[in-house]
Amino acid sequence: MFTPDKVITRLVIEREVSIQGHMRWVAHPENRKNRLLIVEHKKQLYALPLYCQHAHVSLLRAKVDHNGKVICPKHGLATDLKSNPGVFTVERQGNFFITANSSLIETQTVETCEQDVDQQTELEALKTVNSALQKKVLSNLESMDSMLSEVEHKKVELEENNRHLLSVNQLIDSITNTMEEFLVVTDNQGRITRVNPYAESILNIKAEELIGSSPDNFLRDETLTEIIERFPASNWDQRPYLYRAVYSNDGFEQEIRFRDPTGRHKEVSQKYFLLKGTLIYGRAGKEEGLILSATDISVVKAKEKQKRQADIEKHLQLLQSTLSTISQGVAMFSGIGDLQTFNDSFTNNINVDPDILAQIPAYEVLFSNNKEILDLQQIPPCQKLISDKHQWIQTFTDGRVIECESAPTPTGGFVVTTRDITQSQKNEEHIRLLSTTVEQSSSEVVITDTxxxxxxxxxxxxxxxxxxxxxxxxxxxxxxxxxxxxxxxxxxxxxxxxxxxxxxxxxxxxxxxxxxxxxxxxxxxxxxxxxxxxxxxxxxxxxxxxxxxEKRLRYQAEHDLLTNLPNRSILLHQLESSIVDARDNHKASAVLFMDLDNFKDVNDTLGHLSGDILLKLVARRLQQCSKPTDLVARLGGDEFAIVQNDIACLDDPKTLAEEIISSITRPFKVDDHLLHIGISIGITVLPTDGLDTGILLQNADMAMYEAKGISGSHYHFFDLELQKSIQQKRTIESHLHHAIEHNELNLLFQPKIDLQSNKIVGAEALLRWHSKELGHISPEVFIPIAERSGLIIKLGSWVLNKTLEHITAWANANIEVPKIAVNLSTIQLLDANLISDIKEALTTYHVPPNKLELEITETAAMSDPELSQAQLEAIKDIGVSIALDDFGTGYSSLSYLASLPVDRIKIDRSFVNDIQFSPQSKAIIESIIHLGIIMGKIVIAEGVEVKEQLALLQSLGCHEVQGYYISKPITADEFIHFLNNKE
The missing domain is CATH 3.30.450.20 (PAS domain)
Structure with a gap:
């Protein structure tokens, strides 16, 4: 509380807002216009200027860290609430804040002198006028200051929008360049403006050769002709036919095969693609151009062809079976008159032996040119039968009369039926056969009057x-x-x-x-x-x-057969409906993307049958947590999703996520086992986070992986910070591709010395990256990204080959260098091509295997013990030595480590750091050294930075050391210089 002897100033509250769950206020002192920001930190209220004095940006939403520092969102400078002279404490009093800070109190001292009454009166009048002028000037200055502040604020917002736009463009480029789908973009005249790498690979052409050309060029003639016929050109429209097709139909979709757009007859993909076209509109509704995307449907087409062939064979068998039961003569012909199939009645009617019929299968031979038939002129030619129905009577030389009828078939051929109507019995025979057929038919026959x-x-x-x-x-x-x-x-x-x-x-x-x-x-x-x-x-x-x-097949196509939940196709359909509701009816929805934690352990330990039972139980609990209006779907494996419709606020999906976590983390009883699993949930909200199914699922997936990164079952909402973090990782991944190809990487070498002889016995090759655009990137940042993206194989190959290249160059210069060690990641160790790649590299650079050592971590060796053991033994067979890095930090068994064919054990730097201060660290190191001696391994300590550490390691019997005390990582030339001076 403020003491009564202090001058109290009241601050009028203008605005009250909630920022990340904490209240903040905008206020100003009475009779003054300077605006203040009031924040709460550790139950104390502080007042500071609303705008940063350096960047003139509002601090209303600025972050306050746990030390009580307000971080400017523009330049990142911090204002300390406790020590900054421009910050003072306040207290809440009703609708005001009060403060005893004297800097807010304006004081004026008026000196008086003894003057006569007239002079005093005149002076008072002048003061009154002057005071009025001063107030007017101050008011104008305050207005100008407010205007300048607003202009500067708008400038900052514009800069932030520009940065956001650049970020979005970079994200679009990253997505289109990495997506495995054909993508071409044109302007509103149909000229190609963008081609993604996948489209370049399909068309076997560089993007620059396509830019500015027409998309019609990569369509085959038959496809282009079909489009021209479907969408005839208008006199006023000179754009490509493909553009007109999309424009006329408000979208476009067709199965195609590409051709060489340059006309040079280069080989292009023979695959089938589903080409889709969509018009692009700007914010004002202006037509901006066209997006053409194509999806590879070759596999689907092949399966369709196989199914059609199987259906044809099945139908042919059914047809043969059906024809054999029909008393009429039936023969089917192709469009050119070749006989395809027939029944016995047909051979009887035309009086031709079946064996002979197989040798003369042409319609013209059997009918039009048959010398056994009288009056051949009335028999219609083959060309007429494929388009219309015909009936005719043919009389044979032996006196038989045959009634014939033809009809076109959907396949372009025709069918001919024959009936023997010889003499007077024809009607009775016909009626008898018809009656028998109808009475015994498996089809229901009903005859009605008109x-x-x-x-x-x-x-x-x-x-x-x-x-x-x-x-x-x-x-x-x-x-x-x-x-x-x-x-x-x-x-x-x-x-x-x-x-x-x-x-x-x-x-x-x-x-x-x-x-x-x-x-x-x-x-x-x-x-x-x-x-x-x-x-x-x-x-x-x-x-x-x-x-x-059919209903069952449709259900199976739309549902997961194990859990009976809707599958991804139904989820996407529901999501589209939710998007329409959000856009047209202003209804909000949420997508919860879920992945089970530790589910793989259940499959590995209890088998897939138990895993399937567990998935069914999980599906049942998810349905119990959801409302009837929500859609619960299984996307595959242990991934589920829920579309929560018509939510009132963010508390709805939050409450649902908490209920799901509570439900799923309760034990499941499967057979005689009580199983405990967790669940990670990513949440995205529409329309806030987007109105596109792909973007919404991607947002939920990103949020889910963020939740999965936290130990235990958690949920995480998608936000822009998460998007920026993932975008940054993608940017690094994209630049890493470029760095490998354009020699932005380099190697440094950290020497190792023998503690007994003090001689250099080796060096570790360490990878470094300095990007021209991003600057220096730490290995701790880009190595995990390379492992997740699969680039680690290519990156590891670069390091291995570059190291061997240096060794060869030193040997050619008659420089005797010790063994050089190269690190292997877990993914590299499990790569099936690792051994062949090592052999090929050693052969290429003519490097003896004993000049190379490969370092693996204890964790890598335990990732797949059987495969790791086999890979390491194969490396030893080559003659390359192996070092076990970071020893003591993993959870492997000593019996397994003793079986590994390693030559060196590297003590992790975390133990070396505290060796001179921590008896525990010293004892651990001593144990590792003794263990290494017992197993016959060389023990090397890394991270040696001071003389005392070196002395202690030497006294404990450690064989080798490396670290900054010996030498920091240095370039290849510096390493040779260090080697020569050390000797």
Missing amino acids: QGIIVYVNPMFTENTGYTAEEAIGKKSSIVQSGEMSADFYKELWSTIKASNRWKGEILNRKKSGEKFWQSMSVTPIFDNNGVISHYLSLKADITKQKRA
Whole structure:
């Protein structure tokens, strides 16, 4: 509390805001306009200027660290709340803050002198005028200062927006350059402006050769012709045909194969791609250009081809089986008249032996040029049969009369049916065969009059519907209607058959029992002798099982078969709906991306069957945590996702995530085991974090991996800081590719000495990187990035080859150098090509194997013990020595380490740092040295920085040392100089 003898100043509160859960206030002293920021630190309130005096940027949202320093968001300088003279403490009093800081109190001293009344009056008047002028000037100055402050603030915001725009462009470039999808961008005239590396590789051409050209150039002629026919050119539009197609159709999608866009007939990919086109619009709705993307669908096309072939074979078998049961002669021909298949009745009708028929399979030979047939002129030529139906009568020289009928097939060929109508028995035979076929047919046959009244049904009708012939005949055909087909359906059916056309489709009918069932149905008009429709013939087949199978297949395509949860396709569909709701109805939703922790351990220890049971139990708990309006999906493996719809605030997904973590971390009972697992959850919110499915899933995935980086089960919301961190890692990864190719990397060498002879016995090659754009990048930063991205193999190869190149150069200069050590990462050690790469490098540079040593960490050796053991033994067989780095920091067993074929054990620097102060560190080092001697290994200590450490290591019996006390890492030339001087 302020004491009564101090002058108290009140601060008027202008604004109250919450920043990261803590309250802050903007206030000004009474009768003054200078604005102050009031923050709370360790239960004490401090007042400081609202704007930074150096950058003139608002400190309202500035970070306050745990030491009580306010960090300027522009230049990063800190204002200490406790020691800065411009900061003072305040107390809250109702709607004001109060302070006893005298710097806020304006004091004025007015001197008076003894003057006469007239002079005093005049002086007072002048003072009044002067005071008014001063107030006006001060007011104007304050207004100008406020205007300048606002201008500077806007300038800072503009600079921040420009930096953000540059960051977004860099992110777009990084994504397009690394994505495994064909991507081409044009301007609004259709000229190509951007080509990603994947498109360059597919077209076998550099981007600069495509820039400015038309995308029509990489389309094959047949594809371009098809587009031109579908989207004819307008007189006013001179843009590429592909651009017009996208413009005309508000998007474009077509299966294509690329051609050489330069016309030089270079070989390009023979793969099939699904080409998609989308117009680009600017913020003002202006058309900016076109994005063309293509996805490799070659595998899908091959599978479709295989399926089509299998279907054809299946259909052919079914056709042969069906034809064999038909009494009519049936023969199928190709478009050029070649006989493809036929039944026995056909051979009987045309009186040709089947063996002979196989030798003369042409329509022209069998019909048009057959000398056994009279009046050949009435037989239609093959060319007419492929387009229209035909009927004709052919009379053979032996007196037989055959009725023939043809019809085109969908494949471009035609089918010919034949019936022997010789003499008077033709009608009786025909009726008998037809009656037998219909009565015994597996298809349901119904004949009605033109009003739909049933006049005939076959036994299959009764079997299918439950109605007997007596119950059905005389009734309307609608007795089997289910009532679920629309009025338009029946309207279209009747309009088709009344127009003398055949109708074919699927219908949902109802049995006498009330059971609904699906049927495939065809209705054909029957004409009388005058060509007028007299009846309708309906053929039906029960396809309920088929429809159920289709429904089951559709369900299987959209659901995870193990957990019965919706799969990724349903999740994406739901996410699209949520995006529409957010955009059109202003409804917010959240995406929770989840990955189980330690699930692999369950599979490895208890087997995949137990793992599957666990996944089912997890799915059930996730559904129990969710609302009916939420969508719970399994994306594959141990990854799940939830779309939480219509959230009111961020507390909704937060509450759901906490409930999920609480539920999943409870033990699961699988068989006789109680299993404990964790879950990591990434959360992104729409529309705040984006309105694109790909971006939202990517955001949630990034947030999930951030949560996974924290030990235990956690959730993490996506934010811009996370995006910036990942973008920075991607930038480093992108530049690392460039660094390997453009010689930005270099090697330094840190000498090792023998403690007994004080001679140099080796050196460790250490990788360094100084990027032209990013500056110096620490190995502790870029090595983990290289390991995660897979670049570590290429990076390790560079280090190995560069080291051997130096050794060869020194040998050629007659310089005798000791053994040089190169580090191997865990990924390199497990690489199947490691041994062959080492042999090839040694051969290429003519380096004896005993000049090279490979260093591995204890953790790397334990990542896959069996494979590591085999790899290390293979390295030893080459003649290369092995050192075990960071010894004592891992969790491996001594029995396993004793079996490893290593030559040196390197004591980790963390023990050496405290050797002269910590008895524990000294004891550990002494134990490691004794252990190394027992196992017959050379023991080397790294990180030796002072003389006392060196003396203690020597007294404990350590064999070799390296560290800054001996020499810091130095260049190759400096190392040779050091070597010569040491000798």
